[in-house]
Amino acid sequence: MTEVESASTSASSEKDRMEAAADASKILSQGKRNLVCGEVPAAVNQFQEACKILAKAYGETAKECAEAYFYYGQSLLDLARMETGVLGNALQGVPEEDEDTSKSADEQFENGDKLDEGEEQEGDTAEEGDTAEEGDTAEEGDTAEEGEEEAVEGEDTAEEGEKSKEQKEEDPDDVSNLQLAWEMLELAKVIYLKEEDKEAKLKAADSYLKLGEVSLETEQYEQSISDFNECLKIQKTVLEPQDRSLAETYYQLGLAYCFHKLYDESIDSYRAAIKVLEDRIAKLTDIVKGGGDEKETADSKGMSVIGLVETNL
Incomplete structure (x- = not known):
């Protein structure tokens, strides 16, 4: 070439x-x-x-x-998280539906009993005897049929269980959304850590933060604590002490410590988050007051200039 x-x-x-x-x-x-x-x-x-x-x-x-x-x-x-929430809401509705179904079934049985009582009062004594004998024979037949149906249902359930096992064995490479999320965030973190500029470091810290959240969702609390601490380590070198991102990371770290039953560490993390927010509020308050003082000074200067102009006129 x-x-x-x-x-x-x-x-x-x-x-x-x-x-x-x-x-x-x-x-x-x-x-x-x-x-x-x-x-x-x-x-x-x-x-x-x-x-x-x-x-x-x-x-x-x-x-x-x-x-x-x-x-x-x-x-x-x-x-x-959305899928988990939808599943939870669906399960919460199941008992209510069961209760409604049971109530309607009870009402049907009660109505049926009342009808049976009315028919028995209208019938003759001899007919009642015949009905009782026929009922016994019918009940024996129904019991036999129900036994056969239960046996068939048991066989169908066993077949379905075997099919589900086979499907699981056939699809071992299926990856959940949380697993795929972890892989993508881990890959992003590795790429960002190769760069030295401030923006890349902040992105790496954000990747650690999301990785910690994934570990929280999967109940891997030790890993989530490690990820949140790595996130804090990077953020402290780049951000100001009053940055809200630090408060969020401290909060997530406290949550991970709490789930891991390390309550003293959890309290310390929550207090650190509160301190960051309090320091930020104090800093913003000082900025607002400083801006107000500067405005008052400018207004007073403007008024004095107007006064001098009016005097000269």
Whole structure:
């Protein structure tokens, strides 16, 4: 291959990358908007598409893919939480439906008993005897049929259990949303840690924060405590002591300590979060007061100038 051909090939590949980056950027923007608006399933699909485009253009471990990986993992975490909430709400409604069903069944039985009593009063004594003999024979037949039906149902249940086991064995590679979220966030974290600028460090800290939240959802409390502490370590080197991000991380860390039954450490983390917020409030209050004093000084100066002008006139 000549130098001209290699140059044209590299130029065309660079052009393809730029086009892919532009397309991925549009899809990422749409995904972020849907994530903010609560359209989480649509956001998941868009972030997934952006990851595919960028990974194909730059490679799976390229720094250009880190943002897409991060938001894809975050949206998967939100989707897993939504699914858990929907399942919980569905289960809460089940007992109520059972109660309604049982009540209607009881009413039917009561009405049936009343009808049976009326019919028995209207019938003759001889007919009652015949009915009793026929009823005994019918009950014996029904009992035999019910026994056969229960046996068939037992066989069907066993077959269904075997089928479900076979399906589980056939699909061992199925990955839950939480597992996939952890993988995406871990990949984003690794890419961000390779960079040295402030923005990349903050993104790495955010990745640690979301990884800790995933570990909380999966009840891996030791891992979540480790992730939150790593997040704090990075944030303390980059952010101001009164930054709200520190307060959020302290809160999540306190939550992890609480679930892990380390209550003293949990209280310390919550107190640290409160202190960060109190210091931030004090700083903002000082800024507001300082701005007010400067405004008053400017107003007084303006009035004095107006007074001098009026005197000269």
